[in-house]
Amino acid sequence: DIVMTQSPLSLSVTPGEPASISCRSSQRLLHGDGDYYLDWYLQKPGRSPQLLIYLTSSRASGVPDRFSGSGSGTDFTLKISRVEAEDVGVYYCMQGLQTPRTFGQGTKVEIK
Amino acid sequence: EVQLVESGGGLVQPGGSLRLSCEASGFTFSLYSMNWVRQAPGKGLEWVSHIDSSGPTHYADSMKGRFIISRDNAKSTLYLQMTSLRAEDTAVYYCARGPYYYDSRSQKSYYYGMDVWGQGTTVTVSS
Numbered sequence: 001d002i003v004m005t006q007s008p009l010s011l012s013v014t015p016g017e018p019a020s021i022s023c024r025s026s027q028r029l030l031h032g033d034g035d036y037y038l039d040w041y042l043q044k045p046g047r048s049p050q051l052l053i054y055l056t057s058s059r060a061s062g063v064p065d066r067f068s069g070s071g072s073g074t075d076f077t078l079k080i081s082r083v084e085a086e087d088v089g090v091y092y093c094m095q096g097l098q099t100p101r102t103f104g105q106g107t108k109v110e111i112k
Numbered sequence: 113e114v115q116l117v118e119s120g121g122g123l124v125q126p127g128g129s130l131r132l133s134c135e136a137s138g139f140t141f142s143l144y145s146m147n148w149v150r151q152a153p154g155k156g157l158e159w160v161s162h163i164d165s166s167g168p169t170h171y172a173d174s175m176k177g178r179f180i181i182s183r184d185n186a187k188s189t190l191y192l193q194m195t196s197l198r199a200e201d202t203a204v205y206y207c208a209r210g211p212y213y214y215d216s217r218s219q220k221s222y223y224y225g226m227d228v229w230g231q232g233t234t235v236t237v238s239s
Contacts, residue, residue, distance in 0.1 A: 001173075035223070037223065039211070039225045039226070041157070041226070043157070048206055048229040048230065048231055048232055049149070049157060049206070049208075049226075049229055050229065051210075051225045051226055051227045053225075054211070054223065054224055054225030054227075055223060055225070060224075060225060060227055061227070090156075092156065092157055094157075094159075094226075096211050096223060096225070099159075099162060099170035099171075100159055100170070100171075100172045100173065101147075101159040101162070102159065103156060103157045103158065103159065104156075105156055106156045106157070
């Protein structure tokens with residue numbers, strides 16, 4: 001199984017400041033179609049998870065452009081250009097390359 | 113409105129069985145692969161199972177032989193039959209659409225992530 005490792009596991013950010021979360025996979029997530037099969041999800045407090053980014057860098061419908069994803073090989077990053085209060089929650093990366101699909105441990109983002 | 117609504121959770125004794133349902137609306141259910149993802153109390157997300165739009169299924173190792181995912185496209189409903197339940201199966205179970213969409217015109221599948229999630233249904237395994 002592909003192991004997903006996120007860092008940091010928690011993050012406290014001042015509103016308006018940038019934030020970055022790293023996700024590392026135990027295997028390359030490169031698909032035969034040339035895309036890296038890495039998604040990012042956010043679970044706000046008391047809510048169901050929601051998709052932010054798919055295929056490393058494609059924003060899901062309705063996701064603000066302050067969220068961006070990048071990476072290749074085994075190293076991926078989610079960046080929030082200017083954190084807002086509504087961005088609090090737990091962020092998960094997930095590999096979609098193969099089953100079993102595996103999630104990272106989650107990164108809890110709080111507002112200072 | 114695109115929506116997924118889970119049901120069927122509850123309290124069950126160890127060794128017991130339960131069937132979860134996920135009713136979809138607002139989109140062509142048959143064209144999407146579907147998943148079950150669970151979250152134990154205070155823990156992270158754990159993928160459980162996936163079913164392709166055409167029927168093939170996949171499971172996490174700890175669920176193989178105990179859980180069966182299925183779908184009824186005519187009813188736009190996803191199911192998870194759970195047997196031999198253990199205390200460690202206690203969790204909120206979410207159904208999620210995706211990550212593949214099947215384009216019937218091109219006859220190709222496209223990856224869009226798990227883009228729609230239900231509100232979850234709680235399963236508690238305890239004596």
